[in-house]
Amino acid sequence: MIPSAPETPGELPLWPVIEGSSAPLFVLDEAHRIVLASAGSCRLLAALAHELQGQPLARYLAPEFALADALSAQEGAIARPCELTLCPPRGAPIPVEVVCDHCDGPGGRRLSLVAIHDLTHIKILDQDRLARLGKLSLLNQINEALYGARLTLDQMLEAVLHCVTADQGLRFNRAFLLLVEERAKRLRGEVAIGPSNADEAARIWSDLADQQHDLFALMVRYDRSCKQTDVAVNEIVKQMVVPMGHGDHILVRAMRERQAFRVVASEIDFPGVEDLRRWLGTGAFAVAPLTTRRGAVGVLVADNAISGKEISDLDLEFLQLLANVSANAIENSRLYQELQQRLADLRRAAQRQKEDQKQLLRMERLSIMGETAGVVAHELRNPLVAIGGFARALHRALPEGDANRQYAGIITEEVARLEQIIHDLLDFIRPKKILRKLVPLDELITDTARMYEGQMREHGISLDIACGAEGVRVRVNPSEIQQVLQNLLMNALQAMGSGGRIAVRTRLQPGCVRVEVQDEGPGVPEDVKQKLFTPFFTTKPSGSGLGLAISNQIVKGHGGTLACQAVPGGGALFTFTVPLPRPHPASPEREQ
Amino acid sequence: MQKRVLIVDDEPHLRLLYETELRRAGFETMSAANAEQGLEFVDSMRPDLVVLDIRMPGMDGVEALQRILDRDNTIPVVLNTAYSSYRDNFMTWAADAYVTKSSDLGELVSTVRELLHEETVSQ
Incomplete structure (x- = not known):
């Protein structure tokens, strides 16, 4: 059944055990030819047992001499594994570990036992480790570059994008950077990098391969901006605008949850994905938030739209790491820029002073x-x-x-x-008096009343403003009219103490605008009313007694009247009128 | 009966001038050289009207005005001063009239007459 096998298998009791073993095992004769190959060996070499029998095992191992070395060196010594490559007759080479031992076979024949251990899995892990190590050292370089070089914010953003796409970097095809606009409360595409199609990609990538840039040189290109060179992607990035209020949007979510996302082409939509697919023109992409301890500054979006290469876990992980490094650098750069701006402002202010x-x-x-x-x-x-x-x-x-x-x-x-x-x-x-000008009275009254809203609130008093002379302009000294209203409001406040409502109203009347301040205080007794506008007259323990006298003088000076009347059911109503400007189209009053 | 006018001014020549002119206009006059003396006269002689200078050594006319009003706010007070800018000071608004000093005493005399309701001119 097996030509060069011992005639009686029974003489080697383990024969059937080896033969059926799923572990890759070989029994060799003195010439290192295969006497027996286990089921595992056959599977590993993708060959049938009888194909292998009689073949020198060295034929399937590289380097070829290594097996002889291993077999001879281990005669009588402790078995020591050595790493070789197994080359199946069909299929790809497999990294393996080989352990040899010897035994006496039937008829005094010297046989060798060779156990093979498939290292493919371990090798992959090693490669992964190496890749991680490489990328970590890369991130370190990037970090140093971003902080070391005095980059403007624009240069900084472009440097980050170069890191995402460069061959020496994360090797994405295209990268897009969006920044948070605090004032507009939105996320807006700022700058992008990447070729517009496969032809352009091939040209750029071969150029870069020829030039052998180091990453730093690539990152910090002071001479030109990718906004100018990569027109197509920068057109795309300009469309990318997301309101921050759109909380479910994948980009906003990424920032809020400080979480990178990978979207694959088959993925079911969730909010925002459709936007990105439309903008990017591709189904698969990765999103990484640019966050610092103070919050999110923006988002990085990267894809392999040209090569179609799948985005791996590692790619996503490193995109996020790069985003973290970049976010801080961007933040610093922004702060630096702000500082410069303030410094310039200060200098200008100093000069002006x-x-x-x-x-x-x-x-x-x-x-x-x-x-x-x-x-x-x-x-x-x-x-x-x-x-x-x-x-x-x-x-x-x-x-x-x-x-x-x-x-x-x-x-x-x-x-x-x-x-x-x-x-x-x-x-x-004598300094000229502040002159009168035409102002919209409602605005003046509303703005003035609002200034005292806080003070009213402290006393639990609500302020109702109802202006009914919208757009009517009167010729007044605004600060004097403000003073009148202030006096009336303060009187009302003092009369009421705490709680209640003060109403401020304006009404258009024939020839004038009437301004009313109504309170819910105790009102004004008849005898007091007579002396209300007399200077130094006051019913209050504090106060000069001049407030209403001054107000009266001001209102009179403007050609109006100040009056006080009782309100049925309590409270006082102070009113003053401001005459409308005389229509004199022939001789318009000059504003001085 | 002749109305009595008190003149308060620290300048003796002006006191003499005002007294002369107001007497000519038919008023009985008296004068004080400073605000303190003026207040005493307000108490002791009960004038019908006070012509008050503002800038005086010691108590000034604005303070004197307040004190006069404290005592009796029915006495008309005419502020008479070289400082036309006092008109802008609201402390002076309590005065019944305000006359800027001038060598032409016509305005002062007519103001006093008006306040004392003496429309008839007794030249």
């Missing part, structure tokens, strides 16, 4: 001169009053025709001239 100071000094000198002139003019006024006043008296007392009467008249006239000069001078020196 210096100029302002010069201007201020000039103004101060002028102001001192003006003040001095003012004081001198005032001091002159009193004696002039006496001189001119008595000259008038003399002029009046002296009879007509008397020369002295004429002289007294001259003194009177000259003094009047001096007084006029002083009057003009003082008017010139």
Whole structure:
């Protein structure tokens, strides 16, 4: 049955055991030819037992001499495994470990036992380990490069994308970078890298292979931007906009959950995937959030749209690691840029201040001169009053025709001239009053009332603003009108103490706008009402008693009236009117 | 009966001028050289009207105005001063009238007449 096998298998009791073993085992004769191959051996070599029988085992092992070495070296010594490659007649070489031993066979024949251990699985693990080691060292390089080089934010973003796609990097085909826009509350595509089609890809990749760039040189290309070179992908990235409020969107989710995602072509849709497939034009892609301790700054999206290569676990894992490294670098770069901006602002402000100071000094000198002139003019006024006043008296007392009467008249006239000069001078020196301008009254009233809303709330008082003179413009001094409303609101607040409602209303009436402030306080007694607008009159323990007097003066000055009336059921209602501007199309009032 | 006008001014020549002119206009006059003395006269002589200068050594006219109103807020007070800018100071709004000093006393005299309801001119 087996030509070169011992005639009686029974002489080797283990024969059938070896033959049936699923472990790859061989029995060799003195010439190292296969006497017996186990079932496991046949399977490993993908051959039938009788094909193998009689063949030198070395034929299936590489290097060929290694088996002889292993068999001779181990004569009488402890079996030591050695790593070789098993080359099946058909199929790919298999990394194996070989252990040899010897035994005496039937008829005193010297036989060798060879056990083979398939190392394929272990080798794959080793490769994986090596790949990880390689990528970790790569990340380290990237990290150093990103932090070491003084990159602008744009350069930084592009450097990151180069790392995702470079041959020496993560080897994705294309990469897209989206940043969070805090103010617009959205995620927006910023920059992308990658070829637009297979032809371009082939050209670029062969170019790069020729040039043998080191990664750093590739990353930090100061000379040109991929926004200019990779037009097609940058057109794509511009379309990528996702509102942050879209919480289920895969990109927003990735940031919130700080989790990288891989989407394969067969995957059932979940929110946002359809968007990305449409933008990218491919079914499979990977998403990694750019997060720092302070939060998410953006998202990296990468795919193999050109080569169609599957994205592995390792690819995803490293994309995330790269994203982590990059996020911090991007954040730093952003902060650096912000700092630069603030520094520039500060410098400008300092410059402006210096100029302002010069201007201020000039103004101060002028102001001192003006003040001095003012004081001198005032001091002159009193004696002039006496001189001119008595000259008038003399002029009046002296009879007509008397020369002295004429002289007294001259003194009177000259003094009047001096007084006029002083009057003009003082008017010139006195700071001009804040002038009136046309303003929308409703806006002025609403904005002013709002300023006191917080203070009201502290007292548990709600403020109702109902303006019914929308768009009506009146000619007023806005700060004076604000002062009136403030006085009325403060009075209402003090009258009410805590809790209740203050209503502020405006109404358009014939010729004027009426502003009302109504409170829910105790109201104003009749006797108090008489003196309400008298200066220094007050019913409050504190307060100058001038608030309403001033308000009255201001409202009068604007041609309106301030009034107070009782409200049925308690409370006080203060109203003031502001006249509408006279329509004078022929001579429009000038705004000064 | 003649109405009595109190003049409060630290300048003796101006006091003399005002007294002369107001007497000519038919008023009985008295004058004080400072605010403190003026307040005493308000208490002791019960004038019908006070002409008050603002800038005086010691107590100024604005404070004097408040004190006069504290005592009796029915007495009309005319603020008479070289400082036209006092008109912008709301503390002076309590005064019944405000006259800027001028060698032409016409405005002062007519203001006093108006406040004392003496429409008839007694030249």
